[in-house]
Amino acid sequence: MKKIFYISAFILTLSLASCAPSEVEDIFDDSPAARMDKAVKSYTEMFQAEGGRWLMQYFCSAGEPGYNYIMTFHNDGTVDISTKNSQVNGGAFITDRSLWEVVSDYGPVLSFNTYNKAFHVFSDPSLELGTAGTSSSTYGKGHEGDYEFIIVGSSENEVKLRGKKTAITIIMRRLSTAEAETDESYFTNLTSVLNATFNNRVNDYVLTTASGKRYICNGDGGPINSMFWSFYPEGGSLLDNGEHMNAIFTTHGVHFMEPLDFLHEYDENDVAAQSFEIQPDGTLLCTEDGKTTIKGPALADLFHQKQLGWNLSKVDGEMGGDFLTLFNQIVDEAKTTKVNNKPLNYKFQWLQLGYDNNKAKYRLYFRFHTGNNYGSIYVNHEIVDDHTIKFSFDPNADNAFDTNGSKVYGWFPSLRAMVDLICTGEYELSATNMMVSNPMTMKSKSNPNNFVVLKFETASL
Amino acid sequence: MIMKNYFKYLSALALVAMAAMSLTSCGEKKLGDTIFPDVTEEIDPNSYTYEFDKWLKENYLDEYNLEFQYRLQDNETNMNYNLQPATLSNSIDLAVLTKYMWFDVYEEVTGSKEFLKMYGPRIIMLVGSPAINPVSRTIEVGLAEGGIKVTLLNVNRLGNYVNNPEQLVNVLNDEYFHTMHHEFAHILHQTKSIPTEFRIISAGHYEGMNWEKKNAQKVHSLGFVTPYASSALREDFAETIACYITMSDAEWAAIKDDAARGWATNSENESSDEWVEYFCYYYYPNNNPVDDNGESTLTYVRANLVQQLENGTYIHKTLRQRGRLQNNKPVMGEDGKWYDLDGNVTDANGFLLDKDGNQIPVVVYAVEDEDNVKGADVLETKIQLCRDWFREEWGIDLDQLRTVVQARIHDFTAAKLEELRQQVVLGQ
Numbered sequence: 001m002k003k004i005f006y007i008s009a010f011i012l013t014l015s016l017a018s019c020a021p022s023e024v025e026d027i028f029d030d031s032p033a034a035r036m037d038k039a040v041k042s043y044t045e046m047f048q049a050e051g052g053r054w055l056m057q058y059f060c061s062a063g064e065p066g067y068n069y070i071m072t073f074h075n076d077g078t079v080d081i082s083t084k085n086s087q088v089n090g091g092a093f094i095t096d097r098s099l100w101e102v103v104s105d106y107g108p109v110l111s112f113n114t115y116n117k118a119f120h121v122f123s124d125p126s127l128e129l130g131t132a133g134t135s136s137s138t139y140g141k142g143h144e145g146d147y148e149f150i151i152v153g154s155s156e157n158e159v160k161l162r163g164k165k166t167a168i169t170i171i172m173r174r175l176s177t178a179e180a181e182t183d184e185s186y187f188t189n190l191t192s193v194l195n196a197t198f199n200n201r202v203n204d205y206v207l208t209t210a211s212g213k214r215y216i217c218n219g220d221g222g223p224i225n226s227m228f229w230s231f232y233p234e235g236g237s238l239l240d241n242g243e244h245m246n247a248i249f250t251t252h253g254v255h256f257m258e259p260l261d262f263l264h265e266y267d268e269n270d271v272a273a274q275s276f277e278i279q280p281d282g283t284l285l286c287t288e289d290g291k292t293t294i295k296g297p298a299l300a301d302l303f304h305q306k307q308l309g310w311n312l313s314k315v316d317g318e319m320g321g322d323f324l325t326l327f328n329q330i331v332d333e334a335k336t337t338k339v340n341n342k343p344l345n346y347k348f349q350w351l352q353l354g355y356d357n358n359k360a361k362y363r364l365y366f367r368f369h370t371g372n373n374y375g376s377i378y379v380n381h382e383i384v385d386d387h388t389i390k391f392s393f394d395p396n397a398d399n400a401f402d403t404n405g406s407k408v409y410g411w412f413p414s415l416r417a418m419v420d421l422i423c424t425g426e427y428e429l430s431a432t433n434m435m436v437s438n439p440m441t442m443k444s445k446s447n448p449n450n451f452v453v454l455k456f457e458t459a460s461l
Numbered sequence: 462m463i464m465k466n467y468f469k470y471l472s473a474l475a476l477v478a479m480a481a482m483s484l485t486s487c488g489e490k491k492l493g494d495t496i497f498p499d500v501t502e503e504i505d506p507n508s509y510t511y512e513f514d515k516w517l518k519e520n521y522l523d524e525y526n527l528e529f530q531y532r533l534q535d536n537e538t539n540m541n542y543n544l545q546p547a548t549l550s551n552s553i554d555l556a557v558l559t560k561y562m563w564f565d566v567y568e569e570v571t572g573s574k575e576f577l578k579m580y581g582p583r584i585i586m587l588v589g590s591p592a593i594n595p596v597s598r599t600i601e602v603g604l605a606e607g608g609i610k611v612t613l614l615n616v617n618r619l620g621n622y623v624n625n626p627e628q629l630v631n632v633l634n635d636e637y638f639h640t641m642h643h644e645f646a647h648i649l650h651q652t653k654s655i656p657t658e659f660r661i662i663s664a665g666h667y668e669g670m671n672w673e674k675k676n677a678q679k680v681h682s683l684g685f686v687t688p689y690a691s692s693a694l695r696e697d698f699a700e701t702i703a704c705y706i707t708m709s710d711a712e713w714a715a716i717k718d719d720a721a722r723g724w725a726t727n728s729e730n731e732s733s734d735e736w737v738e739y740f741c742y743y744y745y746p747n748n749n750p751v752d753d754n755g756e757s758t759l760t761y762v763r764a765n766l767v768q769q770l771e772n773g774t775y776i777h778k779t780l781r782q783r784g785r786l787q788n789n790k791p792v793m794g795e796d797g798k799w800y801d802l803d804g805n806v807t808d809a810n811g812f813l814l815d816k817d818g819n820q821i822p823v824v825v826y827a828v829e830d831e832d833n834v835k836g837a838d839v840l841e842t843k844i845q846l847c848r849d850w851f852r853e854e855w856g857i858d859l860d861q862l863r864t865v866v867q868a869r870i871h872d873f874t875a876a877k878l879e880e881l882r883q884q885v886v887l888g889q
Contacts, residue, residue, distance in 0.1 A: 076509040099510065099549060105536055113532035115548040115589045115617055125543040125593045140595025141543050148535055164535065 047073040060145025065227035066248025082183035198225040209270040210291035253277040282433035298386035299429035309354030309457035321449035329414035375404030545590035547616035557881040584610040589617040603640035605647035643703035681719035684839025720836030723828040775825035
């Protein structure tokens with residue numbers, strides 16, 4: 001009897017347990033395959049929506065900068081892909097149409113599964129970028145870039161992808177007509193924004209973290225706008241403390257291929273920044289913490305950099321007070337001053353402040369057309385603080401002039417007065433774009449009416 | 462006792478009822494027909510590729526139960542290789558060409574589609590680029606896997622030639638038709654094994670490594686149709702069939718001619734990375750085997766510079782025998798004729814003249830065949846074994862297959878390609 005009771009109790013328990021709803025059923029309504037199917041459909045619709053135009057920030061490997069691609073997804077299964085980058089079509093703008101799909105693979109995968117001449121160069125194995133027969137040869141590999149991307153996350157206007165072979169994270173964001181009327185105009189604008197953000201002649205930029213730590217940033221083996229960056233802590237050296245990262249430049253700013261982990265490793269209060277957005281003053285602000293910045297060097301430091309020369313602009317409104325008065329007087333004196341009873345009839349062309357590598361001294365450099373051309377007056381230069389500089393001049397010092405400098409300094413009182421003006425008191429430097437810092441304004445601290453706009457010297461003035 | 466029994470029966474009844482309940486209580490949830498989404502392949506009429514997809518369905522899937530994959534998914538490929546997808550236009554070209562030069566050929570020879578429906582691949586996949594081995598720098602242009610899948614690579618190269626009628630046929634033949642028949646031969650021998658006689662005929666001569674550095678003419682003399690055929694038995698078998706089917710009579714004659722000769726090389730290290738050239742003739746300058754110092758004067762000569770005379774001997778087509786000269790010049794005799802230092806009559810350039818005043822040619826000798834392989838015989842035997850295998854195992858006349866393929870190749874023109882393309886016009 002007891003046996004029957006125990007068996008009955010066991011079967012009752014079993015029957016009740018079997019009626020209990022499955023936990024799995026509580027989480028998902030559909031089978032995994034059906035959910036994958038829905039995801040594929042949903043992502044397909046997302047890419048096509050609102051005109052279907054997206055900007056892909058493409059990285060093919062850690063050894064190359066990122067490349068921008070505009071992709072317009074059509075609902076007939078075609079995609080228009082445009083780019084302007086150094087690896088395709090000789091660097092000229094190119095657009096081509098091919099096919100696309102979201103397929104089920106390792107999760108939903110965005111696949112560009114027929115050849116597109118604007119895009120698939122990065123998966124061309126026959127491309128030999130190095131030297132044949134050496135380890136630099138890429139024959140059989142090419143760029144090793146992906147053309148299939150696992151969709152790992154999305155919001156309304158942004159998709160995060162992961163390259164299927166490279167596992168590199170790639171961002172796509174929806175691109176509106178307002179941002180770029182045509183694909184080609186985006187790339188034209190991109191070049192303009194890039195030039196307004198970085199200047200190849202500026203060697204060092206400064207990354208400052210939320211905790212105030214400063215890192216010197218410069219181009220890794222080339223100009224920084226090639227998007228190979230290197231970093232080292234201020235006071236350190238690239239050799240001892242250098243870090244390297246490739247990046248992509250978009251009209252929004254700079255995005256590094258991976259987070260700059262070393263920032264967090266040096267100070268756990270700092271974030272491993274990855275994306276920096278262009279600010280109204282041209283500087284870059286980290287989007288992850290809203291605090292880390294990348295800026296050009298302090299204006300006084302930039303002014304002092306030996307590779308740069310600064311023209312004193314004579315454009316209307318860019319020179320004022322005694323600067324303008326004296327400049328005009330030099331023009332007159334150059335014409336009318338007589339030497340050996342004959343008017344010189346010189347045409348005063350420009351004034352420049354900059355470093356003379358031959359003499360290893362700072363100088364006021366000028367040019368008079370007809371007659372003597374170039375001449376230098378060597379001045380001493382001092383950085384007072386990040387935004388303040390001052391000059392001094394001793395006409396009796398050794399090597400105070402070169403030959404032409406000595407002559408015109410003696411001939412033109414207004415030039416002597418100009419030297420006195422520059423070498424009296426302190427000057428404050430300011431700029432509206434703190435990345436390129438060109439142009440910048442040099443204004444007398446004692447008399448703000450005396451100012452002049454300084455611009456990078458160019459080959460033709 | 463009765464009471465006890467009654468209770469026993471009641472308990473047993475309850476037990477059965479509960480068991481029944483436990484078994485049926487799970488059946489309330491109604492399952493769908495399948496847990497998978499509907500996999501019926503509906504071709505979207507709004508798709509840009511609708512006409513092409515429809516053509517592929519009607520001509521491959523419906524007829525041969527074959528999926529023609531032109532959209533590359535790298536999980537379908539060897540992930541160790543870096544590959545590019547094919548262009549849509551090249552895919553269309555190759556799809557119609559594959560049918561014309563492979564599937565339609567077998568239909569014509571066998572009289573129905575059944576043979577390829579039964580033994581043909583289930584999947585043909587197109588890849589735009591070749592698969593390149595970065596170490597050996599060898600290029601793979603085709604692949605057959607497990608008897609069911611054929612991969613045709615380097616499809617985008619087709620685009621370089623479709624508008625170049627002069628090169629089109631040769632390129633199509635060498636790079637695609639050959640590949641199709643080569644890979645299908647693999648499919649066939651993966652189904653019915655390679656004949657035993659074929660397995661032993663070149664045993665000991667296969668070398669898996671460095672086949673790409675081998676000279677084609679030299680391997681012909683060893684009884685292989687191509688250097689790749691010398692890499693492994695299965696490649697030998699597939700290459701023999703593919704070459705026999707796709708090569709012209711003249712090309713076959715040239716291979717057999719090479720195969721019957723002996724070959725010598727300019728290099729002591731035949732597998733070196735340096736350029737290794739092979740020759741099947743040599744000659745002695747001045748027709749003297751040794752020079753004044755007793756050193757051999759043997760010099761190799763390219764086959765195309767050799768002319769065989771009616772008496773069976775050879776002469777060098779461009780070189781003429783020179784006398785022994787002083788400062789590279791003959792000497793003028795008192796009779797106004799030119800002489801060499803040995804007193805032989807020459808022309809003004811020092812070439813020896815016969816009694817009729819004609820230049821004496823350099824005599825050329827065939828290189829002795831020392832490889833112990835009668836290459837031409839081996840090739841003929843291999844072809845015969847393939848013929849027998851096709852006939853006995855598959856009921857197909859290999860020579861008839863070759864005749865049909867050759868006729869299609871012979872008649873193939875750019876206009877024919879355009880005609881084939883018309884089957885698929887996108888955007889209609």
